[in-house]
Structure formats: structure tokens, C-alpha cells
Amino acid sequence: MLRLLGKPNVDIVGKNSWGLHYFRRCFSNRSMSSKCTAGIIIIGDEITKGKVADTNSHYVAQKLYSLGVDVRKISVIPDEVDVIAEEVALFSKKFTHVVTAGGIGPTHDDITYQAIAHGLQERLILLPDLVALIKSHFKITVPDYDPLNPSTFPWDVETTSFDPALKMALVPASSRLHHANGVSVFPMVQVNNVYIMPGIPQYLKRCCRHLEILARNPDYAFLTNEIYVQTDEVRLAPILNAAVKQFGAHVSFGSYPVIGHSYYRTKLTMESTNQARLDAAYQYLSSELPADSIVSYDPMAIERAAEAIQDIIGGKGAHHHELQVPVSNAYQTIEECLSRYQPSEVCVSFNGGKDCSALLHLIHAAWTKRNKGSTTDGLRLRALYIRGQDPFPEMEQFIEDTRQRYDLELWTVPGPVRSGLKMALNEHPEIKAILMGTRRSDPHSANLQAFQMTDDGWPSVMRVSPILDWSYQQVWLFLRQLNLPYCNLYDKGASGGWMRDGRQGIGGAGGGGGGRTR
Numbered sequence: 001m002l003r004l005l006g007k008p009n010v011d012i013v014g015k016n017s018w019g020l021h022y023f024r025r026c027f028s029n030r031s032m033s034s035k036c037t038a039g040i041i042i043i044g045d046e047i048t049k050g051k052v053a054d055t056n057s058h059y060v061a062q063k064l065y066s067l068g069v070d071v072r073k074i075s076v077i078p079d080e081v082d083v084i085a086e087e088v089a090l091f092s093k094k095f096t097h098v099v100t101a102g103g104i105g106p107t108h109d110d111i112t113y114q115a116i117a118h119g120l121q122e123r124l125i126l127l128p129d130l131v132a133l134i135k136s137h138f139k140i141t142v143p144d145y146d147p148l149n150p151s152t153f154p155w156d157v158e159t160t161s162f163d164p165a166l167k168m169a170l171v172p173a174s175s176r177l178h179h180a181n182g183v184s185v186f187p188m189v190q191v192n193n194v195y196i197m198p199g200i201p202q203y204l205k206r207c208c209r210h211l212e213i214l215a216r217n218p219d220y221a222f223l224t225n226e227i228y229v230q231t232d233e234v235r236l237a238p239i240l241n242a243a244v245k246q247f248g249a250h251v252s253f254g255s256y257p258v259i260g261h262s263y264y265r266t267k268l269t270m271e272s273t274n275q276a277r278l279d280a281a282y283q284y285l286s287s288e289l290p291a292d293s294i295v296s297y298d299p300m301a302i303e304r305a306a307e308a309i310q311d312i313i314g315g316k317g318a319h320h321h322e323l324q325v326p327v328s329n330a331y332q333t334i335e336e337c338l339s340r341y342q343p344s345e346v347c348v349s350f351n352g353g354k355d356c357s358a359l360l361h362l363i364h365a366a367w368t369k370r371n372k373g374s375t376t377d378g379l380r381l382r383a384l385y386i387r388g389q390d391p392f393p394e395m396e397q398f399i400e401d402t403r404q405r406y407d408l409e410l411w412t413v414p415g416p417v418r419s420g421l422k423m424a425l426n427e428h429p430e431i432k433a434i435l436m437g438t439r440r441s442d443p444h445s446a447n448l449q450a451f452q453m454t455d456d457g458w459p460s461v462m463r464v465s466p467i468l469d470w471s472y473q474q475v476w477l478f479l480r481q482l483n484l485p486y487c488n489l490y491d492k493g494a495s496g497g498w499m500r501d502g503r504q505g506i507g508g509a510g511g512g513g514g515g516r517t518r
Contacts, residue, residue, distance in 0.1 A: 036069045036217040039091035042076045043084060043102035043112055044199055055404070056101040056197075056204050063208045068217035069097060079109045081156075085119030092120065092194055097215050102199030104189075106164035116191055117155040117172040124153040129177045130169040133187055138165040171196075178210045190214070202380070202407070224271045225282045228264040228297040229289060233257050236266060239288045247281040250274055260488050264295045301483045302405055305365040306372070308482055323481070326474050327362070330466035333450050334366045337433055337464045343371075345432040347382035347411070349506060350402070352395040355437035357402070357486050358478050359467055363435055364406050380409040384434065386420035386506075387412055398487040405485065421506055422459045433462040436506060439470055454506065463506060 040060050046052040054076065061071045072095060077083050084103070091098040103112030117124050128147035135142060140163055152173055159167050172191045179187035186203035188210050189196045195214065197207045229236065233255055244253050254269040268285060272278040286294065301308070312320045312327045337346060348363055350356050360383070367381050385399055403410045411428065413420040425431060438445050445468070452463050467475070479486055 034217070035220055036096040036215070037094075038064050038069045038071045038097040038099065038215070039095040040064075040071060040074045041084075041087055041091060041098065041100045042074070042199075043079060043100060045079045045109070047076055047102070048078045055201055056199065059201070059205060060099050060101065060197075060208060063211055064097070064099070064215060065222060067211060067215055068220040068222060069215055070222075079103055079111060081111055081115045081118060084112060084115035087119075088116050088194060089119035092192060096193065097211075098194040099197060099211075100194065101197045101204055104168060104196060104198055106167050108160070110167070112196060113171045113189070114155050114157075114159070116194060116196065120172060120174075120191060120194070122155070122172040122174055122191070124155055124157060124170050125173045125175070126150050126166065126169050127171050127175050127177060127189070129179070130171065130175075130187060130189070131166070133179065134165050134169050140165055142166060178214070221273065222271055223273060223275055223278050224269060225278060226270070226299070227268045227282070227285055227289065228295040229266050229268065229293045230264055230295055231266060231290070231293040233266055236268070236289075239285070240268065242288070243281060243285055246284065247277065250277045251281040253281075260491075262486060262488060262491055263297050263483060298483045302361070302364070305361055306369040309362065309365040310369075320481070323474065323478055326467070326470050327478070329469065330359075330362055331366060333464065333466040334363055334435065337435060337451075337466075338366060338370060341433050341462075343367075343379050344430050346435065347384050347428075347431055347433075348435040349437070350383040350385055350399065350408075350410075351388075352385075352399045352402070352487050353437065354475055354479060354486050354490060355439060355467065355470075357437075357484065358470075358475050359435065359437040360402070360406060361478075361482070361484055362466065380407055382428075382431075383408045383410050384421075384424050385410060385412045386415050386417050386424070388415045392489060394489050395487055398485075402485070417506055418458060421461070425459045425461060431461065433464050434506060435464045435466065437467060438463075438465040439472075439475075440468055441472065458506075461506075 040057050042054050042057050044052070047054050057074045057076075061074065064071050073091070075087055075091070077087055079102075084100075088098065088100065100112060100116070103110050103115075114124065126142075126145065128150055131142060131145065131147065131150075134140070142163075153170070155172075157170075159170065162170065171189050174191055176190045177187055178190060186198055186207055188207040195207075195211065197204045236255060240253060240255055247253075250272055252271040254267075254271075256267045256269070257265060258267070270278055270281050270285070272281070298304070309327065309331060311317060312323050313331060315321070315324050348356070348360055350360055364381065371379075383403070399410075402408070411424055413423045413427075438448060440446055440448070445465075448463075448465060448468060450465055450468055452465075454461055454463060470478075478484070
């Protein structure tokens with residue numbers, strides 16, 4: 001592994017724009033082979049008590065890794081000032097970059113800014129740029145505030161006397177604000193080498209885009225490759241051991257088995273900083289593994305959805321020929337729907353079945369393409385799940401996994417379908433169109449149109465059915481060729497009838513596919 005050269009941890013005395021002294025920790029004489037490290041601190045009682053699952057550390061680690069930064073430690077700690085202060089102070093000295101997530105909101109338990117000021121031995125300040133943003137966003141006034149000469153406060157100041165919105169502008173004195181339209185709707189505060197981010201995953205992801213400029217290591221890149229196989233680790237071990245013996249000095253290997261995956265059983269990974277050595281290791285493993293065990297699998301299928309769908313529509317790749325017409329027609333219907341209605345007026349009906357899984361991916365591709373580079377508030381795609389009576393646990397888990405994969409705003413209401421739809425539309429009256437995975441082979445759907453209002457006696461909404469003319473075979477071809485996830489009940493031999501409550505869809509006759517799983 002490469003070593004950090006030069007003298008680390010050099011303290012440079014400076015002044016911020018308001019004349020306040022601070023210490024900035026940096027690395028001097030970084031060479032072309034220098035290595036940047038990082039520590040991630042996840043803050044929140046809700047995490048340590050198991051009330052909320054942490055996804056932020058995974059996202060931040062991936063981001064930093066892609067920027068050539070080696071994440072050395074991830075810490076999960078509660079909302080306690082002394083604990084946060086101690087951890088931040090330690091991480092700040094030990095790593096090139098530190099990312100914290102959580103605890104910067106307006107409530108009593110949002111104490112991260114204060115704790116970091118304590119740990120880095122700084123006072124607090126109402127940061128002028130941040131105050132201006134908060135005043136504009138929350139429409140508040142700040143009497144007796146002078147942005148040219150802002151007051152400072154001790155780190156343990158009683159914050160209940162502050163306006164709750166203004167409390168979010170009370171940050172360590174040497175703070176620097178990063179904020180730009182189109183990059184993040186949530187400002188990010190930096191104190192020395194500490195990047196302070198919100199705990200809400202959607203905001204954190206937008207904040208992480210700042211790291212592409214602030215934390216990228218242009219002189220160091222992690223090069224990786226993967227091989228996916230339908231073989232268990234016991235049979236792979238001798239081959240992998242031989243690879244490690246031959247290439248292990250310059251290439252790191254990993255083996256990761258999975259249970260119940262629809263495409264592979266084990267993922268083999270290779271990592272190096274030298275492309276030639278990485279390629280040699282990859283060629284060696286590819287030649288030593290049984291040819292029939294290697295699986296062609298794209299782990300980034302969802303992230304590359306827009307590009308892949310455009311390739312199919314454009315006729316690129318001979319293996320996509322059978323899908324070109326059905327995908328083109330479905331995508332055109334989705335585009336028409338998104339043109340007729342505002343993003344806030346559309347949702348997709350999703351119940352975990354194969355048809356709506358294929359449809360969701362198409363909608364995700366169109367949604368992503370339309371919103372790429374948008375400076376709007378980043379409205380997420382809405383999905384409606386009408387839960388039937390006694391659903392299978394596997395289906396429920398798949399729906400939750402899908403919510404996370406596609407970053408859906410998922411609305412779950414109890415069935416049956418008609419009352420569930422009524423409840424959903426009462427709660428979200430702005431919805432005017434629901435995209436559904438209905439096909440003509442579904443009961444009562446032979447005469448359904450791509451755009452058709454619900455029948456009399458049903459809550460009034462436009463049903464949009466983009467894959468209406470797809471066959472059973474085309475649905476599976478689409479899912480399998482694009483390596484898309486689907487509920488593992490299908491791999492266990494289940495068919496369209498594994499929803500336990502009836503088979504009626506949204507909208508009455510001709511509304512199949514909305515309330516059942518297919």
C-alpha cells in the first residue's frame with residue numbers, strides 16, 4: 001500500500017472573513033503517490049437504538065471511495081455532546097477528511113454543531129451566509145443582527161432562546177459554508193477538515209456532491225473489477241487462494257456470498273492502484289473459473305437505467321432487438337403522461353409483481369432523464385402500494401428494498417383496492433394519474449386503452465398502462481436482460497396468483513394489475 005509522504009497535521013494559524021482566529025489542519029508536500037484517508041461519524045440516538053436503519057455511512061463511503069479517499073473507520077454514536085466532541089476531535093487529527101451526519105436540525109437534540117465546536121475548541125457564531133439563507137427560506141427576521149460584525153457565543157450557550165430556524169445557523173466560528181444552486185438544496189458547513197452533513201438521506205446525498213470538489217484525491221484512484229459466479233465459496237476457495245498467492249502483493253481480493261439472489265451466488269472483487277496488475281488478476285481468475293459458472297451481471301442497472309433504455313430504443317446491441325418495439329412504445333406512453341401532468345400529479349401503482357417491477361424501471365428511466373440537472377427541489381417519484389390481506393413476507397421485503405433502490409416516496413394503504421385507492425387520493429388529492437403494470441392478458445383488460453379514466457363508482461383518476469401490449473415473455477426478457485431485481489418468490493416457482501387477497505385491479509373492469517401481484 002502507498003504511504004502518505006510529507007509532514008501531516010500542520011497547524012496553520014489564520015483568520016476567517018470576520019477576523020476571528022482559527023487553526024486549520026492540513027497536509028504539506030503531498031506527493032503524486034499520496035493517500036487521503038477519511039473517517040465517517042454517524043450521529044443519532046435513533047441509529048444507536050435501532051429505530052432507524054443507517055444508510056448514510058454506506059452512501060458516504062461509496063462516494064469517498066470513488067474520489068480516491070480511503071475510508072478507515074465508521075463510527076456510530078448517540079446524541080451526546082461529550083461523545084460527539086471527543087470523536088470529532090480524534091477523527092480530525094487522525095484522518096485527512098471527516099464526514100459527520102445527523103444532529104443539525106432545529107430541535108433540542110440537534111447538538112452536533114455545538115459538540116463539534118466543543119471538540120475543536122471553538123466558539124459559536126451565527127454565520128452570516130447561513131443566516132441569510134435561513135432568513136430567505138423560513139421568512140424570518142433577525143433583530144439586532146450585524147452580518148459584518150456577528151456576535152460569538154460559547155459552545156454551551158443555551159439555544160432555546162434562539163429562533164428554531166436560526167439555531168441551524170449557529171455553527172463553529174471557523175466554519176465555511178458550501179452552497180450552490182443546482183448542487184445542493186441543503187447547505188453544508190465545513191470546519192477545518194470536518195464536513196458536517198444532515199442525517200436525512202436525501203439531503204445528505206446532495207451535500208455529498210460538494211465532496212467531489214473538496215475531497216477528491218486526483219493523484220490516487222482505486223481501480224476495481226468484479227466477477228459474478230453461480231458457485232459457492234467452498235468450490236471457489238482453491239482458485240481464489242492461488243490468485244492471492246500470485247497477485248496478492250499488488251491486488252486485494254474479496255469474496256462475498258449472497259443468499260437468494262436471482263442472478264449469482266458469489267461476487268469476487270479485485271482492487272489495485274495499478275491497471276495492468278488488476279487486468280492480469282482479472283484475466284487469471286476468468287480463465288481459472290469454470291466458464292459456465294461466470295454470470296454476466298450489471299450491478300449498476302438501476303443507476304444506468306436512462307442510458308440502457310435509450311440504447312434499447314435506439315436499437316443498440318443485438319440482444320436488445322426483441323425489446324426495441326415494446327420498450328419504445330411503453331416509453332412513449334410514459335413520456336406522454338409526464339408531459340400531460342406535473343410531476344406532483346403522477347404516481348405509480350406498485351405491489352411487488354414482475355409487471356409493475358418492469359414498469360417501475362421504465363418510469364425511473366424517464367423520470368431520471370427528465371430531472372437530470374434540474375434545479376428544482378428534487379421531487380421523488382411517488383409509488384402507491386395497496387396492501388392486501390396477509391401479504392407474503394418476501395413480497396413485503398421486496399417492496400421495501402425497491403423503495404430504497406429507486407428512492408421512492410412510497411405510500412402504503414390497506415386494501416381492498418377500491419377503498420385503498422380512495423384513501424390514497426383523499427390523502428393526496430393532487431394525484432391525477434396512476435401508472436399501472438396492466439397487460440391485455442389480465443382479466444377484463446382486453447379493451448383497455450393506454451389512457452383511461454376509472455369506471456363509475458371508483459375514485460376518479462386517470463389510469464395509464466404503458467406495458468399494455470407486452471407479453472409474458474417480453475416482461476421476463478426485459479427483467480433478465482437488464483439484470484433487474486424481482487421478488488424471489490418467482491424463483492421459488494410462484495406465479496401471478498401468489499397475492500393472497502383476490503385479483504381485482506384499480507378502476508373496475510379493465511383495471512387489472514393494480515391491486516394484485518403479477
